[in-house]
Amino acid sequence: MKMVVVELRLATQQPIEIIDITEQVRKHCRDSGIRSGLATLISRHTTAYVNFNEREPQLQLDMLTFLKRLVPRDGDYRHNLAPVDGRDNAHAHLLGLFMNASESIPIEDGALLLGEWQSIFFVELDGPRTSRALTLQFLGEG
Template sequence: MRFHCESLSIPTSAPIQIIDVTDRVRDVLKAHPVGNGHLILTSSHTTAFVALNERETMLQQDMLDFLSRVAPPGAGYGHDRDPVDGRPNAHSHLIGLFMNASEIIPIADGELLLGGWQSIFFIELDGPRDQRLLRIQIAGES
């Protein structure tokens, strides 16, 4: 059994941003190949998440619009009155209730078993940020 762990550094440039990291994750798997196993992606943040979904320009805009409407900033949230890190970001935490901090993707014959329309997205809800981390763990047989 082989194991590998590393982190991808992801800078973000918008308050809410959907970043396709599929190719970067595949590159990590190519550098640390396993034949059969799984890959675990984990966001190290409470306001940034990982998701599998379709990569299509209009759909991604629909996603951004939807997330912006779910919990709009500045709606009088208690957390914003005295935020721990000085960022009035209660809306980001509330939107995050509907998202996953991690995803598990099977690996077969050295390839990620993603559906035909699936891409891997890192979703920023409290940007911009100079650096966010997406942790990758690979486990499997050679």
């Protein structure tokens, strides 16, 4: 059994941003040498997540609109009265209730087993941020 751990570093530019990381994760999967196993991705943040969905520009705009409407940034949130890091980011924490901090993807023949329309997204909910981290763990047989 072989295990490879990689840290993917990202900078975000927008308050809410959906970044396609599929090709980066595929490259790290190939580089890991794992032929059969499992890839696990985990965001180490409470206001940024990992998600599978379709990469289509209009749908991605719909996703941003949906998130902004679901939990407005300017809502009356108690967390914003005394934020621990000086950021009024209660909306980002609340949106996170509907997202996953981690995802797992089977690896077969050295490739991620994603559906035809599936892409892997890093979802920033409290940007912009100069440094975000996503840990990728590849576990299996070489």
